Amino acid sequence: MSSPKQIPTSIASTAHNHDRCISSAMQTARQVCSRSGARMTSLRENVLRLIWQSHQPLGAYKLMDMLAAASTRRVAPPTVYRALDFLLEQGLIHRINSLNAFIGCTHPSTRHANNFLICKACGIAIEFAYQGLQTSIDQTAAEFGFSIDAQSIELIGHCANCQATGGAPQP
Amino acid sequence: MSSPKQIPTSIASTAHNHDRCISSAMQTARQVCSRSGARMTSLRENVLRLIWQSHQPLGAYKLMDMLAAASTRRVAPPTVYRALDFLLEQGLIHRINSLNAFIGCTHPSTRHANNFLICKACGIAIEFAYQGLQTSIDQTAAEFGFSIDAQSIELIGHCANCQATGGAPQP
DNA sequence: TGCGTTATGTTATATAATAACATGTTTGTA
DNA sequence: TACAAACATGTTATTATATAACATAACGCA
Ligand SMILES: [Zn+2]
Ligand SMILES: [Zn+2]
Ligand SMILES: [Zn+2]
Ligand SMILES: [Zn+2]
Numbered sequence: 001m002s003s004p005k006q007i008p009t010s011i012a013s014t015a016h017n018h019d020r021c022i023s024s025a026m027q028t029a030r031q032v033c034s035r036s037g038a039r040m041t042s043l044r045e046n047v048l049r050l051i052w053q054s055h056q057p058l059g060a061y062k063l064m065d066m067l068a069a070a071s072t073r074r075v076a077p078p079t080v081y082r083a084l085d086f087l088l089e090q091g092l093i094h095r096i097n098s099l100n101a102f103i104g105c106t107h108p109s110t111r112h113a114n115n116f117l118i119c120k121a122c123g124i125a126i127e128f129a130y131q132g133l134q135t136s137i138d139q140t141a142a143e144f145g146f147s148i149d150a151q152s153i154e155l156i157g158h159c160a161n162c163q164a165t166g167g168a169p170q171p
Numbered sequence: 172m173s174s175p176k177q178i179p180t181s182i183a184s185t186a187h188n189h190d191r192c193i194s195s196a197m198q199t200a201r202q203v204c205s206r207s208g209a210r211m212t213s214l215r216e217n218v219l220r221l222i223w224q225s226h227q228p229l230g231a232y233k234l235m236d237m238l239a240a241a242s243t244r245r246v247a248p249p250t251v252y253r254a255l256d257f258l259l260e261q262g263l264i265h266r267i268n269s270l271n272a273f274i275g276c277t278h279p280s281t282r283h284a285n286n287f288l289i290c291k292a293c294g295i296a297i298e299f300a301y302q303g304l305q306t307s308i309d310q311t312a313a314e315f316g317f318s319i320d321a322q323s324i325e326l327i328g329h330c331a332n333c334q335a336t337g338g339a340p341q342p
Numbered sequence: 343t344g345c346g347t348t349a350t351g352t353t354a355t356a357t358a359a360t361a362a363c364a365t366g367t368t369t370g371t372a
Numbered sequence: 373t374a375c376a377a378a379c380a381t382g383t384t385a386t387t388a389t390a391t392a393a394c395a396t397a398a399c400g401c402a
Pocket of ligand 1: 094104105106107108112113114127
């Protein structure tokens with residue numbers, strides 16, 4: 001598992017037009033599916049959009065409630081989990097293990113790891129990829145003769161913004 | 172969060188007398204509690220011993236069954252979760268988020284991170300600390316102005332042993 | 343011994359995820 | 373167009389993981 005060199009700037013942590021952010025993500029998602037021959041159905045698209053609309057990682061049951069609220073009929077867990085599984089397989093979202101929650105991938109078309117900064121105050125999860133770090137990871141694994149299939153790095157603490165403003169703890 | 176320099180050799184992956192391994196861990200645990208003024212009760216000791224007896228991370232409910240099997244009376248979830256919370260607070264065990272499971276800490280007396288190599292074939296979880304990696308982690312966080320309270324690195328793949336022997340997948 | 347603190351027991355419930363099977367939809371092809 | 377195979381979604385039930393709230397017991401010290 002290796003990562004592209006990337007300037008470590010958080011999209012989510014800087015002011016931006018999130019609607020454009022979302023529609024761009026949706027378009028990329030359609031391209032990814034088109035390339036892989038997978039079907040981006042309306043359910044899957046709705047799930048992905050809801051995830052992207054949230055700046056914080058979204059739990060499966062929260063997502064389920066949002067889907068139900070938007071569609072008259074009730075929505076059962078398997079519906080949402082199957083959509084999530086699909087999006088995970090396509091690399092369009094990540095699962096954050098320490099939160100049991102899901103978040104949109106900011107660079108789904110490139111093969112990459114699963115690395116997040118998670119703020120305890122505002123709840124934001126910032127995906128990052130950094131070549132130097134990945135090299136250290138790979139070296140460490142190599143010293144143990146360990147071959148990596150997947151990785152999850154979750155750094156829990158306080159984001160720059162919350163440190164500056166004394167951001168209130170998450171509801 | 173910083174880690175001591177450590178020769179990357181897995182205790183669990185090399186042949187050893189695990190009974191001595193366990194009793195050493197129990198003794199260290201008593202010292203840690205004694206220093207922090209915490210009470211190492213028999214329940215907590217039993218839980219820690221059971222965790223150490225397993226070479227694989229142990230789930231809370233599995234642990235509950237083992238406790239119940241060993242003690243005539245039934246054991247309820249809060250009993251086990253409170254013991255686990257205590258052991259986590261004392262730094263005597265780690266929680267592996269991707270497995271919802273717990274494992275004994277191999278060096279509880281030093282402040283350190285939560286870094287594991289997890290083998291999909293044999294289920295072993297190897298704790299590691301590596302200064303170069305930690306430096307990269309700290310640098311990455313610094314570039315985002317992010318302050319780290321806790322970290323979890325979980326590398327999932329195949330251990331050296333299983334690669335050599337084609338180890339069977341976990342039950 | 344008595345009192346405050348800490349630990350454990352007990353019951354109920356919350357939260358997260360999956361199994362198993364039925365029904366609907368799409369897609370390609372005869 | 374009709375049909376079949378593959379794929380996606382609906383539905384019901386259950387399993388797995390974790391916590392809330394309150395009762396009782398044990399401990400540690402005055
Ligand atoms: Zn990503
Ligand atoms: Zn924040
Ligand atoms: Zn440790
Ligand atoms: Zn292995």
